[in-house]
Amino acid sequence: MIESVDFVMAAVAAGAAAGLTDTASAAVRDSYSALKRLVVKGARREGVEPVTEEQVEDPGEHVRVREALEAAGVAADSELVAAARRVLEAADPQGAHQGKYTVDLRDSKAVQVGDHNTMNVTF
Numbered sequence: 001m002i003e004s005v006d007f008v009m010a011a012v013a014a015g016a017a018a019g020l021t022d023t024a025s026a027a028v029r030d031s032y033s034a035l036k037r038l039v040v041k042g043a044r045r046e047g048v049e050p051v052t053e054e055q056v057e058d059p060g061e062h063v064r065v066r067e068a069l070e071a072a073g074v075a076a077d078s079e080l081v082a083a084a085r086r087v088l089e090a091a092d093p094q095g096a097h098q099g100k101y102t103v104d105l106r107d108s109k110a111v112q113v114g115d116h117n118t119m120n121v122t123f
Contacts, residue, residue, distance in 0.1 A: 008074075009066050011035055013062070014087055015031070018090075027090040036053045038077075039069065040053055040056065042072055044072070
């Protein structure tokens with residue numbers, strides 16, 4: 001199971017992209033709204049500059065949102081990861097059905113997750 005800020009940010013991007021279409025389902029909109037609230041809540045830690053739902057929605061602010069989540073240490077927050085998974089499953093049901101968003105990388109080395117990657121590794 002992926003538990004990382006990258007996974008959460010992928011769900012944020014998928015929810016934002018799906019939300020821009022007129023054909024977005026209620027499930028996508030609802031799950032994306034819940035994810036935005038949890039991102040704002042999760043990034044609200046002492047010493048971390050808070051983020052807003054508007055920043056979460058704005059692709060130009062995603063670097064800032066990612067930094068806030070990393071600084072808050074929420075990468076393994078099970079509620080946030082579950083909300084991200086719901087967005088991805090609603091936005092891409094075929095990919096979810098094929099297991100695209102269920103990956104276990106424990107004890108792995110030199111691994112890439114995602115589509116169309118290139119990597120050179122020398123051990």
